Amino acid sequence: VAFFTRGERNGTSSNRNSLSGKAADVNPVVWTQVYGLLITYSPDYKLDNPNTAQSRAANFMARQVQGALVDVPESRDYDVAYQFVQEYVMAILYYSTDGPNWDRQLGFMDNGDDVCAWHETVDDLVSATFQDVTVAGGFEQGPNGHVIAGGEDSVMGVQCNEAGEVDYLVIPNNNLKGDLPPEVGLLEALQHVSLYKNKISGSIPNAFQYLNDLHTLVLEDNEMTGSIPDYINEQWTELQLLSLAYNNLDGELPDFDGMDKLTQLALNHNGFTGAIDVFDNTPLLEVLLLSNNELDGSFYPSLLQTIPVRLFDVSNNKLTGQIPPDFYDVEIVDVHNNQLSGNVPAVLWDDYDYAIRFFSAYGNPNMEGEIPLHIGKLTALRHLDLSGNGLTGSIPPSVNHLFNLEYLYLGNNDFDSQDFPYLADLEKLQELSLRACAIEDAIPHWMGEWISNLVLLDLSDNALSGVIPPNLSQLIEMRFLLLGNNQLEGPIPDSLWDLRNLNMFTLDHNDQIAADTSIGDVCADDGPFDLQLVVADCSLECSCCDECCQPNDTSCGVSNSPNLDHGYDRFGFDFSDDLSFEATGDDDDDDQDN
Structure with a gap:
């Protein structure tokens, strides 16, 4: 079946064996053979234009044939031709993203190597490389909120499975520039893709819907535009980790219903709009990063009853409503700089062990009421920031029971006049702000x-x-x-x-x-x-x-x-061996996540 239908070939040439895209050093007979195969997988107007990545890649394959390094498959069927086609696809990616100017060439376009050998083992880009989440084991939100994972001796480039099919494409921080070619959607065996921290532009190609075996997709920290494709919950059902953070994406969030293997989702620092009621049936979702968007929906009581989230960051949006009480069962909660209202959820003084370790809710001026009387029951807390709200009353004595607290910010509220709160038992405290707390003592x-x-x-x-x-x-x-x-x-x-x-x-x-x-x-x-x-x-x-x-x-x-309270360099707070939140205190207001 042709990858592109004729309806997708606007402006096609009339001669399906056109030589107009052939390079001078390519044999016409060989070109005709290669062209006759590749017309199944790329539109002819792309192959006929010598300036396109498709034409340049086709000429590369023709030279491979001329050099007796590969043979033209006898059938156009992908099951027969996949090894030839996947090398062609990787060549398109190379030319589409300004390959000659990549920082590392990674063995790409090496005439002597099979495409499965187009990679290097590196140590200096570990923090920017996603590997199999079941192997890498764990998740970190690193400097400036970037999603990072990986281990030593990371492989950068292309790898294949035992059948010789490309299943791994990891090229982070390598100066890739340009749009992603739709032909990447031909690589049906792809499981892990990370093109983190490049200069990739354009939208997510519609043809990526055919990557039905994707486990990891990281396009974070690029220059991509457009919206998240609607097909995501129907076609990417194997996806475990998706990071599209730090791009220029927009539109409403799609429905994630049906993505029952998704564990980590990072969409922060884009321009997404609309509500956040699209995660009800993501039963394994542990990490949800939506900060620094234009989301304007309301919190709803069942939000955390259907997902086992451990890290929840929706800061710097326009969300409304009240914080549900079951947020205390989430390890990291960051809801600062929204339009939340109501009281800080009450804490019941019982024998329950609350999981919350990081709670930041500053900058919601419509939040009111008093700090919960029994907040000291949240004994796992290391970071508490309730500053810049409309809280009243006084600082309760139970705050002194937060023995693990390292960061406490309660300033700029509407407290009544009060004595200096007794906090002498907070021996681990590193940062304390009681600015504008009406303390007369x-x-x-x-x-x-x-x-x-x-x-x-x-x-x-x-x-x-x-x-x-x-x-x-x-x-x-x-x-x-x-x-x-x-x-x-x-x-x-x-x-x-x-x-x-x-x-x-x-x-x-x-x-x-x-x-x-x-x-x-x-x-x-x-x-x-x-x-x-x-x-x-x-x-x-x-x-x-x-x-x-x-x-x-x-x-x-x-x-x-x-912004004084939130303009300093912050310190990292590691909450467990496989989950951390590291704050950086960026001076840019839009980046003050921490």
Whole structure:
């Protein structure tokens, strides 16, 4: 059966044995034989045009025949001709994607090798290469949300199964430029395809619907356009892993009903629209990445009752509705920067072991109510970010029971006036932001004695009083210390300058700090500090301040930046041996996933 029907050959030439596409060094008789076979698999107007990838690939095959390296099959039937055809297809891919300028040639177009030998073993591109998910075992979301997997000695290029059929096409990060040719759809045995991080453009070819044995398809981090084909849930039923992230794709999400082997799906950083009610019958789906799109549907109560998702990221969309309570059974939940409303789901104080380890819901200003009283029951939590919402009440004491917590951001809500929350038992804490939490209290002394791993401490925009505790100097890992816009008083303790790793220090709008206080030691050119930002009141001696603030100048100081809390470099948080979420703190608002 012809791969292309005549209805698909718009503008075809009238002579099916045309020599117009033949190169000068190709024998006309050989060309006629090759052309007569390949006309079954490529439209004649492509073969007749010497500038197309199809014509160039056909000439390559004709030279192979002339050199007695291959024979023209006696039948056009694919079952007979597949070895000839698949080498032709790989040659089309090579020419369609500017093969001569690939970073690695990978043995492509080597006249002495069968197409099954067109590959290399590499070590330096492991993180960008997908292999068999049953072998690679595991999933990571790496820097900037990229999906990565693989092991040592990864094979890059083409591999074949025992029957000599191409079943593996993995060419990541190799400077491929151009559209994917539809002839790739002829390779019916293909199981694993990864063209991650290239410059591939155009849409997913309609002919890819014939790749019915696909297990892995990774087209992430390219320049592709168009929508996800509607045939996906009917033709790609064997698919286990699909990543189309970081492209320019758009349209509504197709129905994934019937994809009962799909375990990992990454569609983040595109322009998809519509609802997310298309995953009801994906019973093995564990990883769902939909962040940074234009999705505007509503959460619905049964969302997580039909899929066993472990990593759920829909951040930076326009989703509405309330967070279902069963989200606490998901290891990683990121719903920040949407239009969610309602309360943070209640936590029942019972003997249930909740799975959640990462929960980020900042930037949903219509979320209201109080932080759940028994939130301390979520003992697996390592990352909790509820900042920038409309939460009220106060920070509950049970937060101090989150003993595994490494990252806690609760700032910029609508809390009532409160004392400094007791968090002395959070000994693993690395980043703490209680910015704008309506705290009217002194900075507690236990801060420097018990939470010794702090790298970031943001207490700005409160009503803190008293002196800066000298024992903050024990926080030797501290890089970001933000104390601006409070009511602190007294001199700055000299011991504070023992924080040799300090990168950012703000003390602006603290009118009661002694006017004769100097932070000159921090500013010394020959000092040990690597300060990148210093902000203080103009009454203080500070020769290296990036900005000094007058008492009534509310526009002064970094406290006015709404993105301050989420603009730092973040640290990776590994939650288990085969699942992790690594945040990066990209300064681009659209990429602030973490």
